Amino acid sequence: MTRQGYFSGPPPVEAAPTPTAKTSNQLKWDIAAAAQTTLPYNGLDVQARQDGKGYKLLVLAKDVTWIDEDEGSRRAEATIMVVCYNVKGKELLHKSIEEKERIPAGTDVDHGQHVAFPFAFDVPEKTSRIRFVVRDAGTGHIGTADVNLK
Structure with missing residues (x-):
């Protein structure tokens, strides 16, 4: 027999996450998993174009979430990761950024327009695939684009 308060009782139970909620670790894993495969992800329509010292990633504007700003413009935010591989599939470069792009109010995003996210980086010498x-x-939503250099 024990008296009241002698044992602390059962440990507190954390609330179960909702089915749509994701932790930041899960999101990081989703992006990393998409980067380490050759499987195309098409949640976003993404095209990569070489642009000066890096690439410009064109994403179909209607696929992106637009946030209205106070001054009337709209803003889209994206997490972008680049991974460069050599001919044997060894990772040579791994880099990620958070990027924002703004458009003027009233811009039509529903008819094939693209938003461009710039990504400057130095391509390693023996890169065969980006x-x-x-x-x-x-x-x-996640989208991928692959560039074969050799």
């Missing part, structure tokens, strides 16, 4: 992963901050 994998870009773009994740929309609003919906979590």
Whole structure:
């Protein structure tokens, strides 16, 4: 027999996450998993174009979540990751950034327009394939683009 308060009782139970909620670790894993495969992800329509010292990632504007700003413009946010591989599939470069792009109020985003996210980086010398992963901050949708150099 024990008296009241002698044992602390059962440990507190954390609330179960909702089915749509994701932790930041899960999101990081989703992006990293998309970068380490050759499987195309098409949650976002992504195209990579070489642009000066780096690449410009074109994403179909209607696929991105737009946030209205106070001054009337709209803003889209994305997490972008680039991974460069050599001919044997060894990772040579791994870099990610958070990028924002603004457009003027009233811009038509529903008829094939693209938003451009710039990504400057130095391509390692023995790179044969570059994998870009773009994740929309609003919906979590992921799209990929691959560039074969050799």
